[in-house]
Amino acid sequence: MPVPNTPRLPRTLAREEVYARLRDWIVGGVLPPGEVLRDHDIAAQLGVSRTPVREALRRLEDEGLVETALNRWTRVAPLDLGRAAELYGLVEVLEVLALEQAAPRLTGNFLERLEQANADLARALGERDAARALSADDAFHAVWVEAAGNRTLAEVLGPLKVKLRRVELAYFGHEVRGERSLGEHTAMVDALRAGRWDRAAALLRQNWRGSLERLVAQQGAGADP
Structure with a gap:
């Protein structure tokens, strides 16, 4: 080996x-x-x-x-795209739950961290640095999971997101993607600043469903990791 x-x-x-x-x-x-x-x-x-x-x-x-x-x-273990699609749905539901639990506390330092992570994502995308873009995206999503203060939820989400990272790296390699996520992240921060929790949750759902759509499109293009 x-x-x-x-x-x-x-x-x-x-x-x-x-x-x-x-x-x-x-x-x-x-x-x-x-x-x-x-x-x-x-x-x-x-x-x-x-x-x-x-x-x-x-x-x-x-x-x-x-x-x-x-x-x-x-x-x-082999990659199973059917299972991957299920994972996207689960992660979406759990992250939305974390966001809903965290929303009233997403002020001050938490909002600053969201903005910093999104700025890091923008720089990484501009420099075509896939590793940094992935880290910045992870940091952005981690903010409300931490703010929710639900340890069980965080423990369940962690392994699921590791599996999703494996799928995305297998099907997209280190190609830099994320321009659409960048805009959705910015809109989420604006919604949270305005106290529009439902709008932020809807944008988060859109963010995860867009990732699944991208995977399905890649599979349809004949990807074969």
């Missing part, structure tokens, strides 16, 4: 670091769909024992990023 060269991990950080690295490699496509994962190879590459690797693989299996056939193989 080809994996990037990486320094050995401190033992105290092994469990979380092994999980985070494997997840990032799967989401980013370094480990593509169908790639067989051998715990002893991964352990040797990362300089850890097989125990944290096995724990990480079980955790990733629970999250749907890895699949296992008992005593046969463990591999990166």
Whole structure:
């Protein structure tokens, strides 16, 4: 299994670091769909024992990023566009719920953070920097999830959005997209400043549905990751 060269991990950080690295490699496509994962190879590459690797693989299996056939193989789960479409719908509903819970508190510093994230997105789009654009978009959406103060909601949303990032990176690579999101974000901030919570929620729904439409259009164009 080809994996990037990486320094050995401190033992105290092994469990979380092994999980985070494997997840990032799967989401980013370094480990593509169908790639067989051998715990002893991964352990040797990362300089850890097989125990944290096995724990990480079980955790990733629970999250749907890895699949296992008992005593046969463990591999990166294939991409399923039908499941991806379901994920977009779930994330939309949960983010709208978070926005509704957070709306009365989205003032002052929270609004400033939204504006800063959107400014970062605009700069990244202008510079054709896909990685920064993705980070800025994530930062924008994270503001109302944090402001909602609902830990269970945040814990449920986190893995779902990781799966969506994997799908988008697989089908769109590192191509910079997001001009439409930029305008929707600006309109959302304006709505929140004006206390128009329903308008902000409608724009958020539009934002997520536009992402799904983009995926469907890409699939129709014959994408084959």
